[in-house]
Amino acid sequence: MVLLLQYTLTFASVLILVALGGCFSEHSGVINLGLEGVMIMGALGGALAMRYMPTDSSAFSMLIVVLLAAALAGTVYSSLLAVACINFKADQTIVGTALNMLGTAGATVIVKAINTAANPDDVSSTIQYAGAKKAFLVNIGSFEFSWFMLVTLLLLIAAYVALYKTRFGLRLMACGEHPQAADSVGINVYKMRWAGVLISGMLGGLGGIVFITAGVSEWRFEYGVAGFGFLSLAVMIFGQWKPTRIALAALLFGLFRALSNVYAGFEFLKNLNIPSPVYNMMPYIISLVVLAFTSKKSRAPKAEGIPYDKGQR
Amino acid sequence: MKKNILKNSGVQSLLASLVCVILGLLIGYIVLLFINPDGAGEAITDVMKNFLTYSKPETQVKYLGNTLVKTAPLLMCSLSILFAYKVGLFNIGAAGQYCIGVALSLYAALAWGWSWLPCMLLAMLGGALLGAISGLLKSYCNVNEVISGIMLNWIVLYLTNMLLTQVKEDTSPYTFVLSHKNASAILPSLGLGSLFNGNQYVGLALPLSIVIAILVWVVLEKTRIGYELRATGNNKNAAKYCGMAEKRNIIMTLAISGMLAGLGAAMLYLTGYEQWQCSTSSVPGMGFNGIAAAFLGGLNPIGAILASFFIQHITAGGAYVDKSMYCAQISDLISSIIIYLCGFVLFMKYAMNTAIAKREEKAALKEKERAQTPEVSDNGKGGDQ
Numbered sequence: 001m002v003l004l005l006q007y008t009l010t011f012a013s014v015l016i017l018v019a020l021g022g023c024f025s026e027h028s029g030v031i032n033l034g035l036e037g038v039m040i041m042g043a044l045g046g047a048l049a050m051r052y053m054p055t056d057s058s059a060f061s062m063l064i065v066v067l068l069a070a071a072l073a074g075t076v077y078s079s080l081l082a083v084a085c086i087n088f089k090a091d092q093t094i095v096g097t098a099l100n101m102l103g104t105a106g107a108t109v110i111v112k113a114i115n116t117a118a119n120p121d122d123v124s125s126t127i128q129y130a131g132a133k134k135a136f137l138v139n140i141g142s143f144e145f146s147w148f149m150l151v152t153l154l155l156l157i158a159a160y161v162a163l164y165k166t167r168f169g170l171r172l173m174a175c176g177e178h179p180q181a182a183d184s185v186g187i188n189v190y191k192m193r194w195a196g197v198l199i200s201g202m203l204g205g206l207g208g209i210v211f212i213t214a215g216v217s218e219w220r221f222e223y224g225v226a227g228f229g230f231l232s233l234a235v236m237i238f239g240q241w242k243p244t245r246i247a248l249a250a251l252l253f254g255l256f257r258a259l260s261n262v263y264a265g266f267e268f269l270k271n272l273n274i275p276s277p278v279y280n281m282m283p284y285i286i287s288l289v290v291l292a293f294t295s296k297k298s299r300a301p302k303a304e305g306i307p308y309d310k311g312q313r
Numbered sequence: 314m315k316k317n318i319l320k321n322s323g324v325q326s327l328l329a330s331l332v333c334v335i336l337g338l339l340i341g342y343i344v345l346l347f348i349n350p351d352g353a354g355e356a357i358t359d360v361m362k363n364f365l366t367y368s369k370p371e372t373q374v375k376y377l378g379n380t381l382v383k384t385a386p387l388l389m390c391s392l393s394i395l396f397a398y399k400v401g402l403f404n405i406g407a408a409g410q411y412c413i414g415v416a417l418s419l420y421a422a423l424a425w426g427w428s429w430l431p432c433m434l435l436a437m438l439g440g441a442l443l444g445a446i447s448g449l450l451k452s453y454c455n456v457n458e459v460i461s462g463i464m465l466n467w468i469v470l471y472l473t474n475m476l477l478t479q480v481k482e483d484t485s486p487y488t489f490v491l492s493h494k495n496a497s498a499i500l501p502s503l504g505l506g507s508l509f510n511g512n513q514y515v516g517l518a519l520p521l522s523i524v525i526a527i528l529v530w531v532v533l534e535k536t537r538i539g540y541e542l543r544a545t546g547n548n549k550n551a552a553k554y555c556g557m558a559e560k561r562n563i564i565m566t567l568a569i570s571g572m573l574a575g576l577g578a579a580m581l582y583l584t585g586y587e588q589w590q591c592s593t594s595s596v597p598g599m600g601f602n603g604i605a606a607a608f609l610g611g612l613n614p615i616g617a618i619l620a621s622f623f624i625q626h627i628t629a630g631g632a633y634v635d636k637s638m639y640c641a642q643i644s645d646l647i648s649s650i651i652i653y654l655c656g657f658v659l660f661m662k663y664a665m666n667t668a669i670a671k672r673e674e675k676a677a678l679k680e681k682e683r684a685q686t687p688e689v690s691d692n693g694k695g696g697d698q
Contacts, residue, residue: 088656089659089660091659093403093459098650098655098656101645101652105642105645105646109640109646112639117349123636234460277472277475281467284464285468291450291456291464295455296455298455
């Protein structure tokens with residue numbers, strides 16, 4: 001039971017972070033379908049930081065450096081989306097998809113190059129971080145508390161405040177609802193959209209590092225992040241683009257994802273004799289069903305997905 | 314006035330695609346330089362040469378055959394993406410529709426011993442059904458087809474592994490070899506194999522895929538239904554206002570699109586070229602490479618034929634790079650960069666058109682000036698007399 005709670009909270013953290021990322025980007029008017037790729041790049045940044053940090057560095061500095069590396073990698077990577085979609089008015093779906101593919105391919109190439117350079121016989125795309133990972137964990141009884149959960153909670157509160165209680169957040173949302181109106185009162189729509197996409201990159205990158213440290217101590221970058229970027233978008237839609245609801249939706253999805261890791265620990269679930277792939281499918285099936293019921297009265301930002309053109313009426 | 318060849322939209326697409334390819338290869342080369350400057354030049358030529366790496370022409374032809382065997386399914390996936398995109402839908406679910414095609418065609422062939430034609434039809438049906446689910450969700454529940462497509466991709470991947478585990482070898486994670494278990498399920502070769510130095514995998518799939526590409530073009534451009542579908546893609550509400558059944562059109566589009574992807578799977582797996590690995594942990598890349606091929610081909614079915622060959626050519630070429638320095642994924646990297654650059658095609662065309670318009674304006678202005686000046690002097694002369 002404790003294990004289930006632990007995994008639920010971990011996966012919920014991932015989903016909250018990435019869905020909030022999507023939320024910022026979409027509120028500014030850009031659909032960030034490349035979150036999957038952003039997560040991979042963030043994960044790569046964090047994993048490399050763990051690999052190259054001296055093993056005797058303190059837990060606190062390890063945590064900070066890894067978080068910064070992941071956030072930075074995600075932010076830089078998402079600027080590829082921003083420049084294409086905001087300045088060059090490219091199709092956001094194509095560019096997002098390209099970034100997802102580029103994320104997996106790029107991360108694999110980079111990790112393999114590093115591994116092969118270190119040892120010519122090593123052609124794997126795996127980074128190990130068993131030792132470094134301990135810095136993030138505190139055992140409370142049998143519950144493995146991860147500092148990432150606290151970071152997520154803080155960022156969730158920060159996101160709520162930033163979106164609804166600051167001038168920046170309200171302006172950001174105006175750019176996603178009616179950019180022409182926002183422009184007419186002197187808001188620079190391009191700048192706001194850049195800000196939205198970069199914030200989504202930062203949060204997506206953080207989500208990536210939380211994801212690959214959840215339960216495992218090495219990651220094969222060829223695998224990507226198993227559709228978690230898209231699950232997060234489903235969470236965001238289910239959460240109606242509102243941080244608090246996103247958090248609740250993420251807990252629900254996190255629970256189903258966690259079940260596939262720990263179902264064997266429950267006597268009654270084990271007795272049902274459901275094959276394990278079914279548990280693997282669960283989060284995706286649930287998200288489809290949930291989306292089918294909630295998308296009808298969608299509260300999506302009105303101007304999302306439409307490139308802003310100053311000259312257009 | 315002479316018509317500027319650059320104004321032709323087809324020429325513009327071709328130019329834009331070439332720019333994407335060249336830039337993609339260039340960036341790939343730079344990445345290789347960063348990894349290890351010693352062999353970068355050799356590696357990028359390996360990627361571009363693919364089967365030409367072999368010195369003997371017979372071997373070259375044989376490996377060209379192998380590339381073509383995988384070009385056919387890629388072309389089908391790219392047609393699937395292209396068809397949906399023309400109707401304003403981004404069918405990223407093509408990867409899953411391809412996957413279900415693999416599952417059904419292989420299962421029918423190996424477990425039930427069906428011959429190739431019914432296997433192929435079943436794969437098409439499976440893809441169509443999966444596409445229709447996305448379509449239903451889109452038209453009746455307003456679910457974004459990209460997100461439902463991705464979810465279905467993962468669901469189908471696990472289903473495929475589950476289903477095909479029942480027809481796999483006991484000692485390996487691979488499905489039974491098709492030619493041993495059920496030779497009647499293998500696509501007829503039509504004697505094409507002998508053209509490729511006895512490559513038994515080349516056969517019906519290749520001509521069939523090209524015929525379907527032409528068919529897709531005809532349907533989209535020359536028929537009423539194609540016009541209706543494209544109109545729905547351009548403006549859903551306008552199409553509805555004109556009395557077109559926009560919901561039905563969306564569902565039908567995604568079903569046809571899924572059918573194409575499912576057929577693509579049958580075209581590869583019913584040749585026996587590949588077996589399915591039942592522990593596959595990510596959705597097959599064919600559907601995603603199809604996106605690259607569709608956009609690189611300028612969203613034109615005929616362009617897609619060339620683009621599919623190119624993408625498959627460099628994907629296969631990745632296998633030839635020196636593995637002690639680089640990895641095969643460098644070709645995935647290049648194709649994903651190409652897709653990214655394809656996002657800029659609209660801008661490139663816009664830039665070309667503005668440049669042409671500017672030049673024409675200047676020329677017209679000059680012409681006008683030249684026409685006016687002699688007129689004035691003529692008048693002056695007239696006044697003198």
